[in-house]
Amino acid sequence: MTEIAERAPALPARTARRALTPIVPAQNVAGTALVVVIAIMTFLSCLTLGAVTLVRDSSVAWQTEISREATIQIKPGDGVDMDTALVAAQGLAAGFAGVRSASIVDEDATARLLEPWLGTGLDLDELPVPRLVIVTIDPTSPPDFATMRTLLAEQVPGAALDDHRTWADRLVAMARTTVAIGLAILGLMLAATVLTVVFATRGAMDGNGHIIEVLHFVGAEARFIAREFRRHFLVTGLKGAAIGGAAAIVVFVGFSVWSSANLATPQGDQAAALFGNFAIGLTGYLGVALVAATVTILTGATTHFTVAAYLSELDGRQHA
Amino acid sequence: MVKASLGGVFAGRILNVSLTMTDQGLLGPGCAWFVIPVKVGAVIQFENVGLRYGMGTEVLRDVSFQVPPRSFQFLTGPSGAGKTTLLRLLFMSLKPTRGLISVFGKDRARISPRELPLMRRRIGVVFQDFRLLDHLTTYENVALPLRVRGRDEASYRQDVIELLKWVGLGERMHVLPPVLSGGEKQRAAIARALIEQPDVLLADEPTGNVDPPLARRLLRLFMELNRLGTAVVIATHDLTLMDQVDARRMVLTGGRLDIYD
Numbered sequence: 001m002t003e004i005a006e007r008a009p010a011l012p013a014r015t016a017r018r019a020l021t022p023i024v025p026a027q028n029v030a031g032t033a034l035v036v037v038i039a040i041m042t043f044l045s046c047l048t049l050g051a052v053t054l055v056r057d058s059s060v061a062w063q064t065e066i067s068r069e070a071t072i073q074i075k076p077g078d079g080v081d082m083d084t085a086l087v088a089a090q091g092l093a094a095g096f097a098g099v100r101s102a103s104i105v106d107e108d109a110t111a112r113l114l115e116p117w118l119g120t121g122l123d124l125d126e127l128p129v130p131r132l133v134i135v136t137i138d139p140t141s142p143p144d145f146a147t148m149r150t151l152l153a154e155q156v157p158g159a160a161l162d163d164h165r166t167w168a169d170r171l172v173a174m175a176r177t178t179v180a181i182g183l184a185i186l187g188l189m190l191a192a193t194v195l196t197v198v199f200a201t202r203g204a205m206d207g208n209g210h211i212i213e214v215l216h217f218v219g220a221e222a223r224f225i226a227r228e229f230r231r232h233f234l235v236t237g238l239k240g241a242a243i244g245g246a247a248a249i250v251v252f253v254g255f256s257v258w259s260s261a262n263l264a265t266p267q268g269d270q271a272a273a274l275f276g277n278f279a280i281g282l283t284g285y286l287g288v289a290l291v292a293a294t295v296t297i298l299t300g301a302t303t304h305f306t307v308a309a310y311l312s313e314l315d316g317r318q319h320a
Numbered sequence: 321m322v323k324a325s326l327g328g329v330f331a332g333r334i335l336n337v338s339l340t341m342t343d344q345g346l347l348g349p350g351c352a353w354f355v356i357p358v359k360v361g362a363v364i365q366f367e368n369v370g371l372r373y374g375m376g377t378e379v380l381r382d383v384s385f386q387v388p389p390r391s392f393q394f395l396t397g398p399s400g401a402g403k404t405t406l407l408r409l410l411f412m413s414l415k416p417t418r419g420l421i422s423v424f425g426k427d428r429a430r431i432s433p434r435e436l437p438l439m440r441r442r443i444g445v446v447f448q449d450f451r452l453l454d455h456l457t458t459y460e461n462v463a464l465p466l467r468v469r470g471r472d473e474a475s476y477r478q479d480v481i482e483l484l485k486w487v488g489l490g491e492r493m494h495v496l497p498p499v500l501s502g503g504e505k506q507r508a509a510i511a512r513a514l515i516e517q518p519d520v521l522l523a524d525e526p527t528g529n530v531d532p533p534l535a536r537r538l539l540r541l542f543m544e545l546n547r548l549g550t551a552v553v554i555a556t557h558d559l560t561l562m563d564q565v566d567a568r569r570m571v572l573t574g575g576r577l578d579i580y581d
Binding site for chain 1: 438457469516
């Protein structure tokens with residue numbers, strides 16, 4: 001035995017002082033696949049969350065926009081002096097508390113409104129076209145619409161007040177349904193993410209079973225083994241979640257920039273009418289961060305429980 | 321005291337010291353600090369132990385034996401006789417279906433999962449398939465039992481290097497296991513089992529993957545360890561190996577154990 005020992009030359013100090021290799025291998029195929037899976041699922045979850053945020057914000061904007069205006073419509077009829085009626089309606093509406101302004105839609109504007117249906121060069125005097133008074137309302141303290149409606153019926157012949165309530169109610173219902181569907185999809189997406197991350201983590205852990213077993217046999221305590229694996233997979237989860245979250249943010253920022261750059265174009269106006277300015281706001285970005293953090297924690301927790309289950313199986317089994 | 325004595329083991333120079341029994345224990349001449357206390361009682365004891373897998377027939381039946389301190393024994397028998405299973409019972413990675421196993425004076429059935437790692441640190445195991453971690457160097461594999469205890473590398477570096485030199489792997493310490501030969505892997509696995517200076521060393525077919533000269537050298541290594549105070553149990557079916565040592569033989573046949581002192 002001594003001769004064996006004597007054969008070994010003294011080692012240079014530098015070789016004996018290199019940094020220790022992590023007990024859990026830094027990266028392998030399963031680990032890379034796990035990063036990719038986590039990144040994709042985080043990306044999709046964040047997109048869903050962003051879409052829900054966008055729809056919710058847009059629906060709130062629509063409701064606010066609609067509740068800011070009411071319309072007085074004056075139908076032409078026998079004995080109705082349209083100009084007088086318009087001025088009377090405007091004056092009556094403007095006198096109410098909670099009304100910021102009341103403006104008559106003039107003949108040119110009315111003609112432009114009807115242009116898509118009746119074409120250009122329309123002479124309003126030749127057709128019985130209703131005329132409108134736009135009433136701008138203070139959304140924080142709206143006027144008494146019932147009284148306004150009654151007074152208009154009494155004092156202005158052919159006048160009718162439309163406070164957009166029916167339309168707003170329908171819109172609110174539609175927006176709520178849309179948000180509820182979005183939240184349901186987000187819930188399903190998050191559930192799918194949770195399950196995918198759990199199974200992908202367990203799959204990646206399977207390739208490390210021999211390491212757990214060796215650590216177990218050399219007398220490592222369960223908490224040491226769990227800590228080593230948890231730390232490794234937390235980093236893996238963090239990488240994937242960060243990549244997925246960052247990609248989602250890039251998409252949101254990209255849409256926002258595109259939307260801003262196309263403000264004056266028909267496509268931009270159409271998109272803006274539906275989705276506002278495509279910005280998900282601070283809440284959206286916080287949501288993305290929350291999804292990424294949840295996925296990371298989930299990866300770590302799954303690892304912990306998988307190791308605990310593996311060790312429990314090694315220790316608790318009666319037979320191999 | 322045992323720990324201090326084995327610290328000396330790694331310094332190659334004292335390996336061929338002949339130990340003598342004294343009132344205080346085993347004493348190596350010229351090394352006053354090198355004292356191993358004499359232990360009394362069995363390190364591991366089996367009483368009427370039986371084990372079956374699931375609902376099958378018993379693999380081990382009424383197995384009773386002791387592993388005394390500083391003893392040397394072979395565990396042998398035909399392939400499939402249950403040698404590895406018995407080793408796993410010794411190492412507490414299996415629980416018996418019936419009977420009593422006592423490890424370091426403690427009933428196996430009463431050892432909690434929390435205590436198990438601490439108990440296992442007193443038992444070194446050399447697996448038939450080595451169980452080295454391929455991504456760690458030879459040095460790191462051997463140091464693993466100390467690393468998992470949370471010890472600072474600086475505190476054990478020299479011990480590991482000396483032990484690696486002792487088993488003839490001084491030049492291979494920064495090599496990954498896949499490029500080691502079978503014999504080198506075996507020696508690395510043995511070094512890993514010894515680094516914590518165990519009270520008992522269990523080796524499963526330790527010479528199964530090496531040529532006869534290396535097998536003899538490994539056997540001498542086990543005997544040297546035994547002389548220094550470690551109880552050794554070697555599971556093997558290599559008769560040539562067993563014939564080289566006059567040691568107790570425990571023969572497993574059909575799940576029953578016969579002991580030839």
